[in-house]
Amino acid sequence: MDQKGGSLMTPILSARQITKKFGRVVALDNCDFDLMPGEVLGVIGDNGAGKSTLIKALSGALRPDHGEVRLEGELVQFHEPLEARRAGIETVYQNLALSPALSIADNMFLGREIRKPGPLGSVFRFLDR
Structure with missing residues (x-):
């Protein structure tokens, strides 16, 4: 059950253990992410927290070094933003x-x-x- 008393929903977009490094700099370290149906998400945080890197990894602008992205439960790998856009992911x-x-x-x-x-x-x- 969720906090509102309803049944658990499957995330429309999820990411598990997303890792992205730029040389020795670890921009994302095993980051998990869930977006539920009907949600609109704003990503906020300190400079250098990895917000842009996460969004770029989800939308095909960057390839994660490790981890997986699922769209409606199906494993996806976007090689460019146009692929993500065609799948319904927009930044x-x-x-x-x-x-x-x-x-x-x-x-x-x-x-x-x-x-x-x-x-x-x-x-x-x-x-x-």
Whole structure:
């Protein structure tokens, strides 16, 4: 039973014993993580605590040196953020990566704007570059 009296739920995203080293620096040391269905998570902590490293390991930006990540109970290994995004894992970065000239919605979809299919959509994608 959980604290609210309901049955135990399976985490939608979990990580076990995630370890990541950069040379002699241990950024994550056997870190465990669970995200339950319906939760929105904000990761906070001191500088150098490993927050960014954990998020990058979960979202495919970094490969952990050790440990496992499970999505809906299935073992996954993301080799790039696009793979994680396609699986439903998205990272919303701090405001340093945002544009103050854009709306909140525009910032959230920056780089993932919906385009028209076909040749006209290709032209607009080309012009945006």
